[in-house]
Amino acid sequence: MTRTDCIRLESVGRNFGGKTVLEGITLAVNESEIFGLLGPSGSGKTTLVKLIAGIDEASAGDVYVLGERMPKLAQLRRIGYMAQSDALYAELTARENMEFFAALYGLAGGRRKKRIGETIELVGLTAHLNRPVRSYSGGMKRRLSLAIALLHEPPVLLLDEPTVGIDPVLRQSIWRELESLARSGTTVVVTTHVMDEADRCHRLGLIRDGRLIAVGTPESMKRETGSATIEQAFLRYGGAAG
Numbered sequence: 547m548t549r550t551d552c553i554r555l556e557s558v559g560r561n562f563g564g565k566t567v568l569e570g571i572t573l574a575v576n577e578s579e580i581f582g583l584l585g586p587s588g589s590g591k592t593t594l595v596k597l598i599a600g601i602d603e604a605s606a607g608d609v610y611v612l613g614e615r616m617p618k619l620a621q622l623r624r625i626g627y628m629a630q631s632d633a634l635y636a637e638l639t640a641r642e643n644m645e646f647f648a649a650l651y652g653l654a655g656g657r658r659k660k661r662i663g664e665t666i667e668l669v670g671l672t673a674h675l676n677r678p679v680r681s682y683s684g685g686m687k688r689r690l691s692l693a694i695a696l697l698h699e700p701p702v703l704l705l706d707e708p709t710v711g712i713d714p715v716l717r718q719s720i721w722r723e724l725e726s727l728a729r730s731g732t733t734v735v736v737t738t739h740v741m742d743e744a745d746r747c748h749r750l751g752l753i754r755d756g757r758l759i760a761v762g763t764p765e766s767m768k769r770e771t772g773s774a775t776i777e778q779a780f781l782r783y784g785g786a787a788g
């Protein structure tokens with residue numbers, strides 16, 4: 547099957563002050579792929595996702611999403627981004643939050659209503675739609691943030707630890723949805739610490755100390771390192787912290 551690059555990073559680096567957080571990242575993510583970023587805490591996963599989302603700008607190299615050099619404001623409508631810390635309005639209800647973001651993404655009328663209903667259902671919050679977000683638990687806020695990232699059916703989904711604080715049953719249904727979205731053409735980049743989630747990704751990028759130390763399918767990574775699990779493969783590639 548011929549597939550095109552959806553996200554392309556060329557020699558990307560990011561420094562904060564004198565500190566190098568990402569260095570020499572070259573990577574292509576295909577259309578319709580679920581690509582997982584795996585790495586220890588502080589290895590640079592969030593920074594990389596923010597560069598792809600166009601929320602932050604690379605200090606070196608180039609980032610392209612759907613052929614456009616990032617950052618680019620007009621890409622907002624083509625990207626669904628779920629940050630690690632929830633960007634929600636606590637005093638507004640879930641519905642009001644969703645209405646706000648739907649308007650920002652240019653969703654109107656019947657489509658807006660339909661998408662709010664569909665995405666809130668997916669994350670299991672339909673019964674809580676009219677409650678103010680300040681009364682939500684941490685896991686409920688994560689779920690609402692995920693629903694918002696999915697609202698406008700973006701061709702590119704960037705999810706930073708989307709299932710933290712979400713129970714295993716709901717986590718399964720969210721993964722099934724991500725797989726179904728990918729089958730219908732959505733490109734998904736997801737950061738995770740959860741090894742069984744890593745196994746569900748089509749390909750993985752292992753990050754350590756701001757560098758991409760390996761890229762491949764979960765199976766090829768296990769085979770190449772003679773490992774039974776992704777965790778073991780990661781350690782054999784040199785992913786151990788410290």
Ligand SMILES: Nc1ncnc2c1ncn2[C@@H]1O[C@H](COP(=O)(O)OP(=O)(O)OP(=O)(O)O)[C@@H](O)[C@H]1O
Binds near residue numbers: 562588591
């Ligand atoms: N705005 C910033 N200014 C200075 N340093 C930063 C900034 N943002 C990130 N960093 C540093 O960059 C490094 C990578 O952080 P990042 O959040 O990308 O890691 P991560 O792999 O996503 O970690 P975690 O899994 O804990 O979320 C860390 O050392 C962090 O302190």
